[in-house]
Amino acid sequence: MSALLPKYDCTQCGACCRSFPIFASEADAIREPTIRHEARALPEYFHTEDKAYQLFPLPFHTRCPYLKEDELCRIYESRPTVCRRFEAGSDQCIEARRRQGIGGNDQ
Secondary structure (H helix, E strand, O other), rough: OOOOOOOOOOOOOOOHHHHHOOEEEEEHHHHOHHHHHHHHHOOOOHHHOOOEEEEOOOOOOOOOOOOOOOOOOOOHHHOOOHHHHHOOHHHHHHHHHHOOOOOOOOO
C-alpha cells in the first residue's frame, strides 16, 4: 500500500528563491544574458562549472532578483540550472517553506 505524497504548488510559493544561496553558471548566463547584469560576478578563482554568478543573497535583496511580487519567476523558461534541479516537495523545498512560514502543502 502506497501513501499519497503531498503535492506542492510552486507557481505562487517562491520560498526557495528567498531561502537558499542561488548561483548561476556561465552556461546559464549565455542562456539568460540578463544574469550578467542582475547577479554578482564571482572572482575567477571561485568559478566552478556551476558557479560564476551569485543571484542570492545580495546586499539589500530579500529574494532572487527574478522573483516577482506575485511569487512567479520572470525568467522561468531560461532559469539557472540550480533552479531547474530544485524539486517541489523535496527536503530542501520543505525546509525553504518552513523558513518562510509556509506550512502544509498546496494540494
